[in-house]
Amino acid sequence: MISIAAYEAAFEQYDYSLASAIAMIMGFVQLVIVAAVLGLRNLMYRGPVTGGKG
């Protein structure tokens, strides 16, 4: 797990700089996936989910 890698860098090797770099990479990967899913979401229907009279 990447969170363990960050933990080890910070608290076992005491390299906070490397640990924050790992955390930034972690955040970037999350951002890529979330952006991809939200990008797919924009292709779909958006609008009210209620019926209304018609």
Added chain:
Amino acid sequence: MPGAQRAPFDRALLLVVPAAAFMLLLFIYPFLYGLALSFNPKEGGAMANYAHFFTTDNLWPTIWTTLRLAIPATIINVGLALPIAFKMRVKSRYQRFATTLLVVPITLGTVLIAEGMLTYFGPKGWLSQFLQFTHLYDGSIRLTHNYWGVLISLVISGFPFAFLLILSYITGIDPVLARAASTLGADPRSQFRHIYFPLLLPGLAMCFCLSFVQAFSVFPSAVLLGRRRARRA
């Protein structure tokens, strides 16, 4: 109030200050601090840390091991929560009971779940003792300190979250639409496929994102259930 009309500044806006200060102090400042710190390595140029990460053999593959865990866990959570939430959308006698039961794991922390799993799924745990006692499966099972342990704990802790999100989306869909479809001869399956599912997809995407982020950055269960002595899980 006499002065209220003249004052262009709405004092109610001050209510935003604590929340904004909270975000600034506890999220934005640490983030920027970390970002700056990551470009100031112990030795080498500004990008030395990133270069180190992508060239070290036990660092950069952690991206894939984490994705290999987080994406299946998210798909299982959302995939399991969808049919159950769909069943729970109508009021019934046991709905409250079932919802409570499904939501209980959210009140347990990940650490508690991991500790419980270590005793339950461990090599001498109830599950393996039960399986061996009833001779259902005689081989040794290994569900802790490896991939499966972390995956199971991610499903246990992430499922209620996905379930609650999908339930709130699905109860927001007007049942009149499905009823209208049934007057046109749609059976429950095609009602789901053509009405509920398309309306639900944006909500599912949102739920997927939130579950994924939760699963990706989970730390306690990874340490307690995933880590082996010698190498990183």
